[in-house]
Amino acid sequence: MEEMNKVVVFQVGNEEYAIPIHFVMSIEKVEGITPIPHLPAYVNGITRVRDELIPVVDFERILYNRSFKANESTKMIVLQTEMLSIGVIVSDAKEIIDIPSDKLKQLGLLAYQKTTYFTGVANLDSRVITMIDPSILVQSLDGIREIQEFMKTQKETA
Incomplete structure (x- = not known):
């Protein structure tokens, strides 16, 4: 039996991306985000899930x-990584699919330092889906340590 990779497929811009299902805690509507000043531009704020x-x-x-x-x-999409839980805003969370291992190709771009979280590309009939490793993504974000510290202080005061 060939090995399958169960993933959540989502859209950002016009492209499709996928994250392994074991990282995904839930998929939520975007609501109740509290902006926090002085966090990196890619952080919209915090929310309660x-x-x-x-x-x-x-x-x-x-x-x-x-x-x-x-x-x-x-x-x-609410993700759980070893480092921290994080909510990722995407254009649309489309589906959960199984991708056969033989359809996954390694990216030549993996050597590019800013996209180390791209782990491969799934080539499916008329679709190309870029695979993302959330653990590597979280570690690669500028300012993530500060965010982690901030979240720790929020937990302690909650």
Whole structure:
């Protein structure tokens, strides 16, 4: 039996990306985000998900350096990494699919330092889906240590 990779497929801009399902805690509507001053530009603020405060990041800003335009299909994917839980705002969370391992290709761009979180590309019929490792993504973000410290202080005072 061939090995399958269960992933959540989502859209940012016009492109499709996927994150392994084991990182995904939930997919939520985007609401109740409290802006926090002086955090990096890609951080929209914090929100409460299941009684836990988490930072919310704008994936469009991280990937394309432009702010997303929210609409009715905008979603927040709540991810759990070893470092911290994080909400990622995406244009649309589309589906959960199985990607056969033989359809995954390593990226030549992996050597590019700013995109080390891209782990490969799934080549499926008429679709190309870029795979993302949230643990590497979180570690690669500028200012993430400060955000982690801030979230720790919020937990202690909550």
